Amino acid sequence: MNTKPESQSLAAWVEETREGIDSGRFPVRAFNDQAVYDLEQERLFSKTWCFLAHESEIPHPGDYVTRYIGNNNLIVARDEHGEIHANLNMCRHRGNVMCKAEMGNASHFRCSYHGWTYKNSGELVGVPYMKEGYEGRLKRKDWGLVGVRVDSYEGLVFGCLDPEAPPLDEYLGGFQFYLDLYLKHGLGGVEVHGPPDHWIADTDWKICTENFAGDGYHTPVAHQWGFHLGYFPSSGSTHSQGWAVSIPGKGHGIGLGHGPNFPPFGGFPDDLVAEMKQSLSPEQVEVFSRTRTAVGSVFPNLSFLMQPFSLEPGEIGVRFVTMRLYHPVGPGRMEMYSWCLVPKNASQEYKKEAYRAYTLAFGQAGTFEQDDFENWTKVTQAAGMTMVRDVDFPYIMGMDSAPDPEFPGPGHAVVPYVNDTNFRNLWSRWADYLAGEV
Ligand code: FES
Numbered sequence: 001m002n003t004k005p006e007s008q009s010l011a012a013w014v015e016e017t018r019e020g021i022d023s024g025r026f027p028v029r030a031f032n033d034q035a036v037y038d039l040e041q042e043r044l045f046s047k048t049w050c051f052l053a054h055e056s057e058i059p060h061p062g063d064y065v066t067r068y069i070g071n072n073n074l075i076v077a078r079d080e081h082g083e084i085h086a087n088l089n090m091c092r093h094r095g096n097v098m099c100k101a102e103m104g105n106a107s108h109f110r111c112s113y114h115g116w117t118y119k120n121s122g123e124l125v126g127v128p129y130m131k132e133g134y135e136g137r138l139k140r141k142d143w144g145l146v147g148v149r150v151d152s153y154e155g156l157v158f159g160c161l162d163p164e165a166p167p168l169d170e171y172l173g174g175f176q177f178y179l180d181l182y183l184k185h186g187l188g189g190v191e192v193h194g195p196p197d198h199w200i201a202d203t204d205w206k207i208c209t210e211n212f213a214g215d216g217y218h219t220p221v222a223h224q225w226g227f228h229l230g231y232f233p234s235s236g237s238t239h240s241q242g243w244a245v246s247i248p249g250k251g252h253g254i255g256l257g258h259g260p261n262f263p264p265f266g267g268f269p270d271d272l273v274a275e276m277k278q279s280l281s282p283e284q285v286e287v288f289s290r291t292r293t294a295v296g297s298v299f300p301n302l303s304f305l306m307q308p309f310s311l312e313p314g315e316i317g318v319r320f321v322t323m324r325l326y327h328p329v330g331p332g333r334m335e336m337y338s339w340c341l342v343p344k345n346a347s348q349e350y351k352k353e354a355y356r357a358y359t360l361a362f363g364q365a366g367t368f369e370q371d372d373f374e375n376w377t378k379v380t381q382a383a384g385m386t387m388v389r390d391v392d393f394p395y396i397m398g399m400d401s402a403p404d405p406e407f408p409g410p411g412h413a414v415v416p417y418v419n420d421t422n423f424r425n426l427w428s429r430w431a432d433y434l435a436g437e438v
């Protein structure tokens with residue numbers, strides 16, 4: 001790939017990128033470029049199912065949060081009947097922002113410009129001077145807030161801007177099997193532990209999605225202090241054991257890292273292990289009981305991680321789950337949303353410990369988080385240099401890996417855990433969207 005993108009049309013560059021992925025190459029330019037960012041807004045975020053909120057963030061009628069799909073700001077609200085809606089946060093009269101708070105509870109939203117009022121479902125109910133001004137010409141039912149499709153899986157609420165896109169279930173395409181580890185490890189499901197931490201970072205969202213699609217390769221190096229000091233129950237040299245699983249043609253991927261001598265479901269309290277054996281299928285139990293680290297990405301920009309983290313060095317650690325959303329806000333720039341999920345029925349003591357382990361490792365100032373962002377911001381800076389415009393990265397690890405025929409879960413599972421298979425699948429899906437093929 002020696003042609004300079006400046007002399008190519010963007011469409012030709014996307015085509016060349018698609019071909020490159022098949023032979024294990026991916027262009028650096030993709031990670032920090034205005035034209036690529038614009039194309040993602042137009043062709044990717046307008047068509048994929050994007051994560052909006054966890055149901056436990058808006059448990060009661062009237063509860064709402066404001067969130068994004070691409071550059072579209074949405075009000076995600078539970079109406080008076082308990083149904084969840086996502087509506088564009090824009091007044092239909094002249095476009096004012098309807099809701100300026102990030103979260104709260106309201107039965108109605110009243111515009112601060114001319115006073116149009118909508119129910120939390122998005123229905124227009126109040127128009128000042130309706131009779132005198134509009135003389136019967138304005139029909140309220142025609143001018144509600146602009147809604148988007150909403151669907152959910154195990155408490156995860158997703159939205160989709162494309163009315164023609166396949167349903168969420170089909171979009172997830174079997175990845176539900178792996179999501180269950182994060183979402184059903186207690187009989188009552190999970191809940192968020194407080195509102196998400198969120199912050200802006202000079203990092204491209206795709207670098208994070210890729211890392212969480214199973215980059216076990218970086219862990220012994222980027223987080224080596226964790227192994228050395230005994231906060232992470234394994235050793236760097238044994239870190240490559242386990243599976244990398246991808247859902248072909250969907251872009252989702254997960255790394256299931258094993259630790260030698262790691263006890264089954266190590267780091268979970270006994271009562272939770274008993275619940276897990278009931279809430280998960282025998283195949284899921286077989287896969288997950290040996291898993292020490294599960295790090296996965298739902299295409300395009302939602303990720304999960306579960307691992308034990310030792311509050312005291314040398315201990316087996318406490319299991320925590322983090323869920324994170326990488327919301328793009330410009331080329332090479334994103335807003336990170338980071339949640340801690342805890343089993344709803346777990347003891348308060350376990351919830352507090354799990355939250356503490358999350359905070360120390362993956363909270364905004366968490367040690368793992370700091371290690372990662374230091375690297376991710378540098379990668380993004382490098383991707384913005386003019387000299388790397390025609391440079392590729394190698395994605396050839398595990399190029400010929402055959403799927404493990406014994407693996408009991410869905411998707412394409414390969415060993416070892418350290419492998420580029422998930423990433424090629426991710427980039428291939430991304431490029432299909434950018435080419436307008438999805
Ligand atoms: S812009 Fe909202 S009422 Fe006019």
Ligand SMILES: [Fe+2]
Binds near residue numbers: 219222
């Ligand atoms: Fe990391």
